[in-house]
Amino acid sequence: MAVIFSQPGAGASGGPNQTYRQCLAQNSGNYSFAGAFNQNGSGAKLAGGNDVASLLFGDASEGQAGLLIAEGGSHSLAAGVGTAGTMGRRTASVFDLNLSGTTGAAPAILGKTGAEEVAGVVSGIAEFKFASDVGATGALMLGCITHR
């Protein structure tokens, strides 16, 4: 391991004269799992990159896909399993024609396959990764303040 927790601006081309924005952009990749352990391979960047910092200050295309999953994907997964969806519905004009009695087979089937549990796990781990990226981005912003 060559570098652990690279300091903002260390080895930077702009040096101490760089602006706050430049410091953020230059070090957005350092404050992540891949950056902390100086891993520059494609696999390390895909899995261990900081998507929040990349989207805000660095390469937006790198962070966008990850954040889509963290925010939209996890919510869709958690909400979508076993939930009926409607499109273009005006709820004010919808009247209730539901039949009383027990629900159909879908909840039981979903319970057997464990889809809801898997969705919960997937959304949970996505949120944890997102939260850790937010924390690392906060550290990056603080680090660049002290660097100036």
Place this chain on the structure above:
Amino acid sequence: MSQSVKEQVKSGLRLGGGLAVFLIAMAPLADGFRRIVWAAPPHQLLWSPIGVAELIVAAGLLVSTAHLWVHYFGGCILFGTIKGCFALMAGTPIPRLELAWAVIIFSVTLVLIVAVISRGTPLIDRIALTVYVFSLGWSADKGLFMPSPSLAVGLAALLASWSFYYWRPHGLSTEQD
């Protein structure tokens, strides 16, 4: 402060602590591998008592906190899988074959890790996860998640733990029948 908020704070601190231990464990792990594996000529190992001690410390930390850091690790793998699929479709400077390998490795690992989390991360799973992290570290000097024999060992460990828990209930139910 209501009880639920207290519980949330405690849970957050617990998960954060687990992630911190995971990152701290990376230091002795990386230095141990540097002394024993990375500095050695190909297909050879160097004997280093300090390196061995560092790897033992790292293994102890990783096994004891695996139920916490597995969530972060699984998140990384999930993001890697999705971002890899996006990159495969959109095209990047990274060769497609390399990306495809990474996506395959991420996907298999993700399925196994989701199964581990669903089971509540018992001891055998913790050991398998630690073996997987060690297998990643073994060839980390050449790049993480690159196809290598060590990575195959890590995946085999996860698969073995999955098989153990998958077949065990079936065996019990057969005996009961």
